[in-house]
């Protein structure tokens with residue numbers, strides 16, 4: 001555990017600006033005095049793109065590389081064509097820093113509202129592959145804009161890339177009490193990629209005899225996430241399926257406003273990046289309506305990644321207590337929730 005944290009802060013677009021301010025508030029409040037926090041804010045996102053035409057340069061990557069970790073709000077704005085910032089900044093950064101483990105925990109905390117009947121046990125982690133799949137930009141289009149346009153978006157799955165994320169997921173499952181790992185894919189139709197994933201999964205399973213395994217097609221997984229989420233412990237899946245099912249997982253376990261994530265480079269060759277699962281939410285941006293809890297919980301993941309387990313636990317307990325009381329309180333603004341969480345972790 002280091003006694004200093006050199007953090008790159010990227011608020012980004014829309015509610016990213018609002019929720020990151022609260023994340024930093026809670027981070028400053030939770031750290032003991034002898035841990036020195038240095039932050040440097042970067043203006044990536046729509047504003048910078050409009051001013052310079054840049055999304056993320058090689059020089060930016062060199063600069064970001066020097067930090068211990070990155071805290072991101074969200075990127076994406078209606079004033080920029082869809083995909084320019086998402087690909088040109090977000091995916092470029094995740095790929096450049098080899099964030100191949102995209103960690104997305106889902107836990108339905110006591111007293112938290114869920115659209116599901118009753119109060120089901122929800123406590124699972126999705127390990128989403130972060131650098132391959134259909135998100136690599138391997139595609140193109142011909143006869144653009146004509147009735148005969150043909151567009152492709154090829155999913156890239158390497159044995160190396162699949163094995164490392166599957167191995168990571170097995171290790172995580174092994175370390176959890178239930179020791180269960182579910183592979184989610186679509187190997188009945190995507191037979192090339194799906195069989196690679198299944199074969200690698202089955203091979204790595206031999207090294208983890210204590211871990212119970214199963215396989216579910218992604219369409220059926222969406223059913224069970226709603227009807228029987230308690231069946232999941234750790235899920236490993238590809239980049240696209242993981243993106244989709246983690247929004248669903250968030251919706252059933254307290255909402256998108258409480259869903260945290262980490263883009264992890266397990267070997268620590270590059271800084272890992274922590275961000276809420278949600279996007280920039282232009283529909284509520286600038287109104288103080290965004291729930292900062294997802295960002296605050298992402299700060300907890302960041303602290304745990306850097307070895308500050310006690311502080312991470314304090315943040316998680318504070319969010320849990322805040323959510324449990326929320327139903328009885330009048331609606332609060334983004335900064336009021338941040339203030340309440342900061343007060344809880346400090347006191």
Ligand SMILES: NC(=O)C1=CN([C@@H]2O[C@H](COP(=O)(O)OP(=O)(O)OC[C@H]3O[C@@H](n4cnc5c(N)ncnc54)[C@H](O)[C@@H]3O)[C@@H](O)[C@H]2O)C=CC1
Nearest residue numbers: 074075076077086256257278279280281282283284290291
């Ligand atoms: N990691 C990132 O930076 C991500 C960026 N995006 C980008 O964000 C933009 C908007 O994307 P959408 O598809 O609308 O997804 P979104 O996650 O921004 O919003 C979906 C819905 O959830 C609500 N919501 C999101 N975060 C919330 C919070 N903290 N508290 C309360 N409600 C919240 C929004 O109001 C909206 O109704 C797009 O440009 C998209 O590409 C989307 C997902 C991730």
Ligand SMILES: CC(C)CC(=O)C(=O)O
Nearest residue numbers: 086087090091243277279
């Ligand atoms: C905007 C996308 C690139 C990412 C996304 O939706 C996600 O990582 O959840």
Ligand SMILES: [Mg+2]
Nearest residue numbers: 243244247277
């Ligand atoms: Mg998403």
